[in-house]
Amino acid sequence: MSQILVFNNEVAAAVEAIVDEAKPNGLFIITDTNVRREVLPSLAEQSPAVARACVIECEPGDEAKNLRTLSEIWSRLVAGGCSRSSLIINLGGGVVTDMGGFAAATFKRGVKFINIPTTLLAAVDASVGGKTGINFEGLKNEIGVFREAVAVIISTCFFGSLPREELLSGYAEMLKHGLLDSEEAVDMLLDFPIENCDEPKELLQLLKKSVAVKQRVVEADPHEHGLRKALNLGHTMAHAMEGLALKTGSHLAHGYAVARGLVADLVLSHMKHGFPSERLHSVAAFVKSRYGAPEFTCDDYDTLIQLMRHDKKNIDPETINFTLLAAPGDIRLDSTATPQEITAALDITRDLLGC
Template sequence: MSQKVYFTNSPAIAIDRYITDSGSPKTFILTDENTAEHVLPVILSESRQLRDAEVITVKAGDVNKNIDSLSYIWNRLQNGGATRKSLLINLGGGMITDMGGFAGATFKRGINFVNMPTTLLSAVDAAVGGKTGINFNGLKNEVGAFKEADAVIISTVFFKTLPVEELKSGYAEMLKHGLIDGKDTYRRLINHNVESADWDNLLDILEESVNVKRRIVTEDPLEHGIRRALNLGHTIGHAFESHAMKHNSPIPHGYAVAWGCVTELTLSCLSLGFPSEELHRFATYIYDTYGPYTFTCDDYPELIELMHHDKKNTSSEINFTLLKDVGKIEIDCTCNEDDIKSALDIFRDLMHV
């Protein structure tokens, strides 16, 4: 993997060094309205290299990760005189790193970009690995490209003022990494109370989680094989997310992944013998931390239809990443609709819905 990832609690110093070393003649900063208010002023006050950067601000929220916002970014880059040697800094959560990465990958057929994630979720998931994209026609990340950021600067100092909901959303992806990595990593995470996290002192555990993803992406950058392990919880999780969006009740991505992991571990238990006691332990942790996602059996056809739209499918069948046990991955598993409905039934029981 050529991507450089810096773990530091001095992000302004890190970005200044990167810009100095890269020699980019012009720098743009992409951010959203929330980050522009709460984070950007701090970075600008501490950075010498960013004082003359042109700031592009878009509306906050995943609903704005769309073609209209992307077009606005392209226009701002074009009108600002961006060239292929310019640098785009994506300062924000997953929405910004996803969309900014896609803008960087496509403008003038590719300009350099750096991700500076300001949420735990984007640090552990969206900012690293090279997946970029936007939502389209109500479907998550329907249009995008594989393009790694030239560098990622990860700092827990950005997390100090995050609402606990944002911390829990990111922690769900860390739990997923623990499930696919092995029992030692998983146990450390599931025995930890994310709501009492002191992120100043937890840069090491974050680095451990990010490096799980980095190892897998290095082995399979374009998702032809083992990288699909990172999709654990996402086939059903994305369906929950799209279902909630369609019904005008958006849910945080990490919450959807947490609930998706419970359901897909249920499928793992039904089809691969994943230990039922571990399923119940994990489901209890998720219920206590995230609460339930509420739906009825009347929603099953819509949820299954949304699963059919998942990008991981290569035929009419729905593709899952499942586990025989913690750390024992089975990619490219297909399940029939009856099994999926049974897993949804069990999920509702586990979540007391």
């Protein structure tokens, strides 16, 4: 059964309706320290269900998405008497929805959960589609399961206080969806004033269109046997960049890695499938002006390629698999590239982005 997507800036009312229908025998909220401080109090004032829930708090940031934190969540669920008839609310960004969803999916072989994303990145990507998991041994999302939330409440009311980096991180995933969709969708995204948007309803409608692209793909291929690989556009490169950042102890927001990964994949798309040069340059110019130049150098190429070999979508360790495009909306699944082609694409990407 497909998850219910609720696009509504009246979040408390949406929570009450879902909880009233589910009638759980226990209610738990998984969140992080920042969201508990900045979002949870006002939501609890408006929602009796939220106010009475048992709150499980974890540290913010991707570094916390690990086995230790997961074990702590399980322990708190045990202590709180969570059963298979309980309901878990994951309130937060992508780390919370990824890890909270995995905790719910594996506790007692599955507890129902809903996601309330509080960042644009989580709203457009992590909270939707049923992918859950944690990082392991320095690799992104290495351990996880497919398990959809009962519902996802998507709202723009939490985005007003997000820093620029958080907004742009989410917008990179929206740009990915636009590239998978059509020329018109890409133009709309390149022209939208995401950094100066003061119309939550306008952003909510754009977000709804973006999520619909992902939802169509997920419904056609829920467990990533075919078409869902399209959502990997930009991500083989991006996950390698994130892995490199983890190894070196540097900070790299997921969406910034995705934005740069999209440019690298469009370069490969131009090399292998004739993706239009003009569109490549328009996307690269947008990424350069918002996300800046990548931090890696040519000395990091071997490490990046080794990290790409660990991508879960590879057919075998010797073949690096990409989703590429012949044009916006013209998807080429299971495209492969040699280390030499990847090196050339990384060189061109660094040139386009101002290194």
